Amino acid sequence: MASHLSRMGVPQEERPTILEKLFHVVQAAVPGGHIFVLIADVTVRLLGSFNDHGNIAHPLRESSIIKIHVNKLCFKTYEIRDIDYHIISSTDTVASESLETYRVKFIPATRSSIEGLQRVRLDSLEEPTIKQNLSCSICMNEFAQGGVDQLITHLPCSHRYHVVCIIRWLETSHVCPLCRYPLPSVEDGEPSNS
Amino acid sequence: MQASRARLFKEYKEVQREKVADPDIQLVCDDSNIFKWTALIKGPSETPFEGGIFQLAFAVPEQYPLQPPQVRFLTKIFHPNVHFKTGEICLDILKNAWSPAWTLQSVCRAIIALMAHPEPDSPLNCDSGNLLRAGDIKGYHSMARMYTRLAAMPKKG
Numbered sequence: 001m002a003s004h005l006s007r008m009g010v011p012q013e014e015r016p017t018i019l020e021k022l023f024h025v026v027q028a029a030v031p032g033g034h035i036f037v038l039i040a041d042v043t044v045r046l047l048g049s050f051n052d053h054g055n056i057a058h059p060l061r062e063s064s065i066i067k068i069h070v071n072k073l074c075f076k077t078y079e080i081r082d083i084d085y086h087i088i089s090s091t092d093t094v095a096s097e098s099l100e101t102y103r104v105k106f107i108p109a110t111r112s113s114i115e116g117l118q119r120v121r122l123d124s125l126e127e128p129t130i131k132q133n134l135s136c137s138i139c140m141n142e143f144a145q146g147g148v149d150q151l152i153t154h155l156p157c158s159h160r161y162h163v164v165c166i167i168r169w170l171e172t173s174h175v176c177p178l179c180r181y182p183l184p185s186v187e188d189g190e191p192s193n194s
Numbered sequence: 195m196q197a198s199r200a201r202l203f204k205e206y207k208e209v210q211r212e213k214v215a216d217p218d219i220q221l222v223c224d225d226s227n228i229f230k231w232t233a234l235i236k237g238p239s240e241t242p243f244e245g246g247i248f249q250l251a252f253a254v255p256e257q258y259p260l261q262p263p264q265v266r267f268l269t270k271i272f273h274p275n276v277h278f279k280t281g282e283i284c285l286d287i288l289k290n291a292w293s294p295a296w297t298l299q300s301v302c303r304a305i306i307a308l309m310a311h312p313e314p315d316s317p318l319n320c321d322s323g324n325l326l327r328a329g330d331i332k333g334y335h336s337m338a339r340m341y342t343r344l345a346a347m348p349k350k351g
């Protein structure tokens with residue numbers, strides 16, 4: 001094992017620590033099973049030379065794999081390139097900071113397609129329609145539970161929603177929440193303010 | 195804000211009712227903040243995550259359900275579509291394919307499905323994605339299994 005570490009260019013003084021860690025893992029591992037060793041602390045300029053996947057389109061992204069056979073235990077050493085780790089640690093804080101402000105950018109429906117929606121009062125709908133489509137998938141409230149004067153609409157795909165609910169959604173995104181049927185979107189070329 | 199609260203309260207009641215129906219998901223709302231939830235999900239069977247219990251953290255935005263909840267793994271998991279350090283999940287329904295018809299409960303189901311069917315072509319964990327893309331199913335399985343044992347299973351002794 002020590003010779004493999006030396007071949008990998010691991011500095012002499014780092015080796016005992018790594019071996020100690022390895023020993024720890026080996027003790028806890030199931031006998032005869034595979035042991036995977038992730039040497040994450042090691043700097044890794046050496047890795048390129050061990051790369052098995054040089055022909056892959058993004059050779060830089062491939063981690064190299066060295067198979068080391070020690071008696072009957074099969075060690076596979078996965079080395080993670082230092083570059084990857086630097087990237088991870090530097091974006092880490094950014095990721096958690098931007099978490100609060102992160103918003104998905106959807107493509108809204110056009111103003112005219114929203115205004116063109118048919119609006120009907122609940123009590124003017126035929127009973128079976130309400131029974132078939134029990135609740136509005138946006139607010140999750142059952143149509144039957146609301147007042148008879150609540151306004152309901154259906155999209156061209158015939159999915160029904162509360163008017164207030166679907167307008168809020170279509171102003172966000174132009175697809176039907178249930179089947180993704182697309183309404184004309186502001187990116188289709190039609191002006192958003194007609 | 196009001197709409198999101200009402201909707202989350204609706205989901206809360208739904209979860210209480212469905213609890214028995216879905217034994218693989220335990221979704222809990224924070225005592226003091228309805229916008230913070232955690233979930234415990236069972237690793238799907240016949241995957242390297244079988245037998246593991248994985249914790250997810252939900253941060254629900256005020257615009258919910260017009261905007262998706264932000265979900266991440268709190269339990270370490272070796273999976274191509276989960277960031278190994280932050281637990282961030284790459285899943286289309288949490289991004290552009292979001293729809294308000296999804297619920298926190300159904301998002302959990304989608305994450306369980308993702309655990310069983312990784313997408314190595316959009317990896318957040320390159321090492322994991324590379325193993326699968328290189329066809330090293332055994333290597334992927336062993337690594338994922340190792341982390342399931344280490345992080346998602348009760349410690350022995």
Ligand SMILES: [Zn+2]
Binds near residue numbers: 136139140141161
């Ligand atoms: Zn509604």
Ligand SMILES: [Zn+2]
Binds near residue numbers: 155158176177178180
């Ligand atoms: Zn539809």
